[in-house]
Amino acid sequence: MRAAILTISDRGARGEREDLSGPALAKWVMEHGVEVAAAHLVADEIPEIAQAICNWADGKGVDVILTTGGTGVSPRDVTPEATVQVLDRLIPGLGEAMRAASLRKTILGALSRGLCGVRRQTLILNLPGSPKAAIENLEAIWEAVPHAVAKIQGDPSDCVPLER
Secondary structure, X not given: OEEEEEEEOHXXXXXXXXXXXXXXXXXXXXXXXXXXXXXXXXXXXXXXXHHHHHHHHHHOOOOEEXXXXXXXXXXXXXXXXXXXXXXXXXXXHHHHHHHHHXXXXXXXXXXXXXXXXXXXXXXXXXXXXXXXXXXXXXXXXXXXHHHHHHHHOOOOOOOOOOOO
């Protein structure tokens, strides 16, 4: 699998904060056999977020796009709004599973609005902006990610072997 990582942070884009989440996610996915094909940081602006997702999903040959940041409830948190504009299909169960895992750690997990879905043949996952929460959310759903990517890209095999 090949991944692209998009960090969304106003302060990071202005050079006022070091991006810790993007590198933490890159390290984690590489340890799980995934090539990081690209990484970028943008401000909390819907057009910038949407454009980066589209560029990668429409032509960069990445299987998974991980966004980190902008999934909360502050006025500048617009990652879900940008993402939903460019998705072909939502996968609500992945977002629900991430929130459920977060809720086992803190009630603040209920404030996460991250979406998961598909654009063309690419899986897009919105993760929280904190490195710890981003990795915890990804770990919560990782077992399903390779299967989801295979299905999105046309794998015709049965999901569960049929019993006879």
